[in-house]
Amino acid sequence: MRVDLAIERTRDFFESLGIKTRLSDHELGQDAVETVLGQLDKHGMTALGEHQDHTLAVSRSILEAAL
Numbered sequence: 001m002r003v004d005l006a007i008e009r010t011r012d013f014f015e016s017l018g019i020k021t022r023l024s025d026h027e028l029g030q031d032a033v034e035t036v037l038g039q040l041d042k043h044g045m046t047a048l049g050e051h052q053d054h055t056l057a058v059s060r061s062i063l064e065a066a067l
Contacts, residue, residue, distance in 0.1 A: 023066045033063040 011021045023032060037056055040046065048054040 023063070029067065030064075033060065033067070036063060 014021050020026060023029070037060055040048075040059060041056060046056050048059065
């Protein structure tokens with residue numbers, strides 16, 4: 001898929017510059033995911049995105065993929 005290729009190339013570019021791209025590269029794990037989700041919920045940011053269709057479940061899967 002073109003989107004996946006674009007993401008992969010973007011990640012490769014940043015990593016070629018020595019920039020870490022994963023949360024785990026910064027010693028952040030599942031506890032950080034829970035903290036971010038808690039803050040999103042606390043501040044009413046439970047419907048994100050252009051169409052307000054990214055729920056906390058979607059945010060969770062994105063953050064966990066970044067581990």
